[in-house]
Amino acid sequence: MNTPSFNIAAVERDTGLSKDVLRVWERRYGFPVPDRDNNGERCYPAEQVDRLRLIKRLMDLGHRPGKLIATPLDELSELAPRRSKAPALAVPASHEGLDELLTLIKQHDAASYQQAMQQRLARQGLQAFVQDTVAPLTGKVGEYWEDGRFEVFEEHLFTELTNRLLRQAISTLPGGTRGPRVLLTSVPDEVHFLGLLMVESLFTLEGAECIALGTQMPLLEIGRAAEAHQADIVALSFSGAFPQRQIPGLLQHLRLVLPKEAALWAGGSGVARIAKIDGVGLFNTLDDALAALAMWRTQHD
Amino acid sequence: MNTPSFNIAAVERDTGLSKDVLRVWERRYGFPVPDRDNNGERCYPAEQVDRLRLIKRLMDLGHRPGKLIATPLDELSELAPRRSKAPALAVPASHEGLDELLTLIKQHDAASYQQAMQQRLARQGLQAFVQDTVAPLTGKVGEYWEDGRFEVFEEHLFTELTNRLLRQAISTLPGGTRGPRVLLTSVPDEVHFLGLLMVESLFTLEGAECIALGTQMPLLEIGRAAEAHQADIVALSFSGAFPQRQIPGLLQHLRLVLPKEAALWAGGSGVARIAKIDGVGLFNTLDDALAALAMWRTQHD
DNA sequence: CTCTGTTATTTGTCCTAGACAAAATTGACG
DNA sequence: CGTCAATTTTGTCTAGGACAAATAACAGAG
Numbered sequence: 001m002n003t004p005s006f007n008i009a010a011v012e013r014d015t016g017l018s019k020d021v022l023r024v025w026e027r028r029y030g031f032p033v034p035d036r037d038n039n040g041e042r043c044y045p046a047e048q049v050d051r052l053r054l055i056k057r058l059m060d061l062g063h064r065p066g067k068l069i070a071t072p073l074d075e076l077s078e079l080a081p082r083r084s085k086a087p088a089l090a091v092p093a094s095h096e097g098l099d100e101l102l103t104l105i106k107q108h109d110a111a112s113y114q115q116a117m118q119q120r121l122a123r124q125g126l127q128a129f130v131q132d133t134v135a136p137l138t139g140k141v142g143e144y145w146e147d148g149r150f151e152v153f154e155e156h157l158f159t160e161l162t163n164r165l166l167r168q169a170i171s172t173l174p175g176g177t178r179g180p181r182v183l184l185t186s187v188p189d190e191v192h193f194l195g196l197l198m199v200e201s202l203f204t205l206e207g208a209e210c211i212a213l214g215t216q217m218p219l220l221e222i223g224r225a226a227e228a229h230q231a232d233i234v235a236l237s238f239s240g241a242f243p244q245r246q247i248p249g250l251l252q253h254l255r256l257v258l259p260k261e262a263a264l265w266a267g268g269s270g271v272a273r274i275a276k277i278d279g280v281g282l283f284n285t286l287d288d289a290l291a292a293l294a295m296w297r298t299q300h301d
Numbered sequence: 302m303n304t305p306s307f308n309i310a311a312v313e314r315d316t317g318l319s320k321d322v323l324r325v326w327e328r329r330y331g332f333p334v335p336d337r338d339n340n341g342e343r344c345y346p347a348e349q350v351d352r353l354r355l356i357k358r359l360m361d362l363g364h365r366p367g368k369l370i371a372t373p374l375d376e377l378s379e380l381a382p383r384r385s386k387a388p389a390l391a392v393p394a395s396h397e398g399l400d401e402l403l404t405l406i407k408q409h410d411a412a413s414y415q416q417a418m419q420q421r422l423a424r425q426g427l428q429a430f431v432q433d434t435v436a437p438l439t440g441k442v443g444e445y446w447e448d449g450r451f452e453v454f455e456e457h458l459f460t461e462l463t464n465r466l467l468r469q470a471i472s473t474l475p476g477g478t479r480g481p482r483v484l485l486t487s488v489p490d491e492v493h494f495l496g497l498l499m500v501e502s503l504f505t506l507e508g509a510e511c512i513a514l515g516t517q518m519p520l521l522e523i524g525r526a527a528e529a530h531q532a533d534i535v536a537l538s539f540s541g542a543f544p545q546r547q548i549p550g551l552l553q554h555l556r557l558v559l560p561k562e563a564a565l566w567a568g569g570s571g572v573a574r575i576a577k578i579d580g581v582g583l584f585n586t587l588d589d590a591l592a593a594l595a596m597w598r599t600q601h602d
Numbered sequence: 603c604t605c606t607g608t609t610a611t612t613t614g615t616c617c618t619a620g621a622c623a624a625a626a627t628t629g630a631c632g
Numbered sequence: 633c634g635t636c637a638a639t640t641t642t643g644t645c646t647a648g649g650a651c652a653a654a655t656a657a658c659a660g661a662g
Contacts, residue, residue, distance in 0.1 A: 004553075004558075006554075008615095008616075009547075013488075013519070019615095019616085020643070020645080021642090023618085028642085039651070040651095041615090041616060041617080042616085042617095050521065053521075064642085065641090066641065151522065151525060151526075151529075152518065152519060153518060156486070160513050160514060163468075164468060164472060171465060175412060185457070191517065211411065212461050214457045214461045216492065217454060218314075218315040218316075219311075219315060221452065221454050225452075228409055245643090253305050256305050309645075321614070322613090322614065325614075326613095340623080341621095342644090342645060343645085343646090365613080367613080546614090
């Protein structure tokens with residue numbers, strides 16, 4: 001395996017660090033220091049790209065870049081998350097066996113994972129399956145990813161397999177007709193969709209009419225879609241990886257774009273620490289969302 | 302509905318035009334000319350953002366920005382694609398009725414669309430359904446989108462519903478075991494996945510063992526995944542919207558990263574006009590890909 | 603008139619270097 | 633020990649210059 005070099009655009013794509021950041025780090029911290037081609041443009045060796053990806057991962061965990069770059073290469077030991085974890089209350093009985101499931105992913109054994117999940121789904125029923133298996137499992141995958149136990153492609157495998165399970169489950173449900181019309185999507189740059197699928201499962205079970213539009217809808221288009229589908233509720237999902245800074249502005253902006261009569265709801269680990277916004281419902285858990293759905297119904301009977 | 306203003310990052314997100322491009326257009330062509338906030342930063346009114354999106358759409362169609370920006374606002378009439386279209390040979394009988402399907406999407410009638418597609422699937426069988434319905438339908442959606450008959454959110458609805466159908470169909474197939482192990486994914490910034498699902502359907506029908514890893518895998522991670530899963534073939538998909546300039550470099554780069562014994566295949570409308578690359582298979586149609594699979598088998602028996 | 607190779611224009615991306623504000627940390631003080 | 637202010641850190645923005653790849657325009661040959 002050769003080690004070709006990346007230009008700055010390729011590094012941005014592969015690490016998620018913007019060109020501006022890459023340049024300003026070089027200026028400030030003296031890392032990364034790429035080679036230059038004949039044309040004076042940066043050529044990052046694969047080694048530096050790997051290190052950058054590691055740094056990015058630790059940053060998403062709450063570390064600060066200045067420190068990380070200074071640290072030699074025993075960063076690997078710093079895997080302990082700085083961000084104070086929830087102190088792991090007593091694990092509910094139904095949450096047991098999750099690590100075993102992730103072990104299957106770690107072994108790249110798609111078939112066994114799928115089978116084990118099918119069994120849990122049959123045993124628990126869809127609602128409990130989503131709330132007590134898929135949701136905590138997704139959280140655990142986040143942890144595994146944060147402390148380096150999962151490679152990117154293992155997280156992708158998990159996402160893809162779980163995707164299939166949830167869609168399969170949803171497809172067996174009768175289309176809801178009695179509840180509100182709920183438009184489910186996410187904003188540009190937000191590609192995570194498992195949260196949307198979970199909500200769709202639960203809401204459809206409750207008889208709501210879900211219209212899933214996939215991820216990454218431009219704001220103005222969300223407004224048009226809400227009008228076209230006469231949505232009662234527009235529900236967005238923000239993952240923990242989404243830049244939190246942008247969320248409040250984004251939601252306020254969208255609130256202005258949407259028809260007044262449409263409710264705007266946002267959920268996912270990305271909104272956990274967002275301050276309340278006028279006219280926008282923020283939900284930290286699936287239970288909160290279900291409660292809000294029930295509340296909506298009492299107000300629109 | 303108010304018209305709040307976008308900062309340059311929001312415009313990049315919503316239009317897909319990079320900050321560099323937005324600034325250089327302003328300098329060169331005098332459009333867009335955003336307002337400035339107290340801090341001297343650009344504030345784009347929603348009107349300009351809409352126009353930029355329109356320009357971007359026409360550019361993807363083959364028009365050049367300089368001309369587009371000069372044109373007042375009867376651009377709308379320029380909807381005629383500049384890119385020479387294939388002159389629409391005699392439409393095969395099986396391709397009939399596709400416009401009716403898209404009409405259902407245009408009416409936002411998800412249920413009827415899904416039902417109609419289910420019928421076609423049952424009638425044609427999976428292979429013909431993919432080749433004669435889904436593939437041409439996806440092409441037509443591209444056309445509709447290009448000449449403005451589809452809004453963004455309508456394309457999203459189509460993608461989501463078709464996604465469901467294909468996954469449902471795939472889930473009923475027995476997992477292939479006799480063929481090569483095929484790893485299916487796409488590179489960062491490439492989010493289109495219907496092509497991957499189509500290939501997965503056909504390959505799984507042929508008995509190949511498909512490992513789908515979703516979209517947007519960093520290059521180095523694709524290499525790791527190929528090793529971990531001992532993939533015989535790594536298959537990538539490039540949509541027509543993916544920046545063509547980047548594709549050859551990307552593929553050459555990836556070729557170096559992959560284990561020598563793994564084949565690298567790329568397909569999708571993005572590779573239609575890409576020059577041949579050493580050690581990389583390029584496929585313009587699903588038939589080509591199936592032929593390559595058969596060929597692979599004769600060489601590895 | 604069509605094809606092919608050469609020159610000119612268009613266009614995206616990269617470069618440097620400076621500035622500033624939001625977020626996070628530190629320190630002072632009640 | 634908690635709260636508010638000062639300070640550092642960090643990302644993003646700005647400006648204009650430069651260059652090369654892609655595309656269009658043109659010239660000359662068959």
